[in-house]
Amino acid sequence: MTSTYDPAFVDLFLSHYWTYHPVDATFMGNRDNDGRLPPVDGDVLEAELSANARLVERIAATAEPATSGDRLDRKMMLSELEMQAEAARHRPRLHNPAWYTGEAAFGIISLLLPQAEAVRHEALLDRLEAVPAFLQAAAENLAGRPVPKSWVARAQRECHAMLSFLRDDIRLHDQYRETWRAPAGLAADAFSAFAEALKDCPDADPACGEAYMARLMKVAHGLDLSPRQAVDLAQHGFDDLEVELQAMAKQFDPARSWEEIVASLSNIHPQNEDAVFASYRDWDDRARRDGRKLVTPADDYQLDYRWMALCFRNVSKYLYFLFYRSPPGLSAGEGSVYWVTPPGEDLAPFLSTNSTATVKAIHSVHHGSIGHHTQNARARQAASRLARIAGTDCAMGLAFLGSGTLIEGWACYAEDLLMEAPGFYMAEELLLLKHFERRNAASVLVDIKLHIGDWSMDEAIAFYRDKAGFAPARVEGEVVRNSMLPGSRLMYWLGVEGIRALRKRWKGDARSFHDTLLSFGHMPLAWIGEEMDRAGLLAP
Secondary structure (H helix, E strand, C coil): CCECCCCCHHHHHHHHHHHHCHHHHHHHCCCCCCCCCCCCCCCHHHHHHHHHHHHHHHHHCECCCCCHHHHHHHHHHHHHHHHHHHHHHHCCHHHCHHHHHHHHHHHHHCCCCCCCCCCCHHHHHHHHHHHHHHHHHHHHHHCCCCCCHHHHHHHHHHHHHHHHHHHCHHHHCCCCCHHHHHHHHHHHHHHHHHHHHHHHCCCCCCCCCHHHHHHHHHHCCCCCCCHHHHHHHHHHHHHHHHHHHHHHHHHHCCCCCHHHHHHHHHHCCCCCHHHHHHHHHHHHHHHHHHHCCCCCCCCCCEEEEEECCHHHCCHHHCCCCCCECCCCCCCCCCEEEEEECCCCCCHHHHHHHCCHHHHHHHHHHHHCCCCHHHHHHHHCCCCCCHHHCCCCECCCCECCHHHHHHHHHHHHHHHHHHHHCCCCCCCCHHHHHHHHHHHHHHHHHHHHHHHCCCCCHHHHHHHHHHCCCCCHHHHHHHHHHHHHCCCCCHHHHHHHHHHHHHHHHECCCHHHHHHHHHHCCCCCHHHHHHHHHHCCCECC
16 A cells, blocks of 8 residues: 655665764764764674665655655665665675775764864764774675775775874874874774785675666666666767867867877966965856856855865875865855865976866866855755755765766766856867866776676776876776776766756756756756656756
């Protein structure tokens, strides 16, 4: 018998989710779990699957709600519960050493980041004290278990980074207390022991398989595409973009290839570190001003550019430590912090890395101004409660992967959107944007072909390095992340393509389209399109 949907199911769902993901709860802004690390005992997956099934049964027995926010909440809960169960059965997090190191590391760091509230010292001590038992259980769970060697290498790097952070750099935090020293030292010893315990793990294939990828694309992302159909689309896109790049380069400067033109942009930059820092804010202001006719920027929510805090400067190089991480959706305060990494002893690499084109497109547009910053601010006002927090960046990535086609799709789309603002980009910067688009199409190929068995890790690395134009220093880490998180890179290019398709069908002007799109918050783009269509906002 079908029952009436109750919005209180969201509270039941979040309580269930936070029981097994307390560090995610901290990133989302829930304070009830701040002193806990995830349960990792031998029976935890069985308990989670049982609770999951009971919740699915109750929610699935309800009728489709009448309002958009409730419809999206119901759909997101059922989608996430299904994929969480699939992952627990076929790709359990307890079999990934980097999941343990990420949770342990960010269980601590999440409480030290600049937030709307001060450091919760008792919670921090509780988590520091929980690390040794957590990592000991991790070592026991992984003993003798085959694990991809690249996952082991990432986990060991994170262990060594946290060892240094806990023994030394944590004392540079502006709210450091001497009571942290002893538990931090024991936690550091636990990271060291865990790195040592991983040395004997046999190697394993990281691929999730075609069936799992197909399920993820359909259930989590809402895509009406098979993995191989998506590969075909991305391959055509990748090839077409290469032709476009060659034509653009010939028109701009027949004597140089597009690769040479793009590379030359690193030579156009501010002349010193203070000018680099100022350029972040200057281009953010310019993007808001020039983009205002196209989308309403989040002027009511501040973005504070700061030099990276001393305590995080070393550890941030080795973890999933984002220079822009939006504050907890449930406790957002009045603004966000954007870290600017200071130069090392050699100023030249710092200046070229912070070229005008890079600061403009990546930092001030993709992440700041009208990009992630505005998108996150608008999400907190969404009718769907889960859409306010589903795209929270946690220890390894987005809390609910399905939100990524909107989140990453929007940020990449925003880069191109400012091509519609006359004078924002220099002519040669348009080649850089086209290169970014081609690179995102390449990422679809790696994401899927790696997991359906078409490519090995080495083949994926070679493709990124030799064909896709990724920076050599970034390639291996990018492929490792692809291997651990299937479906997490296809959402960039497919998200942009989806937004472009919806805009073509939109009945109003550009600004109303973009504002309406962002008003739905962190939800799969395909579902947002369905809601727009249902409301009569799209042409056939």
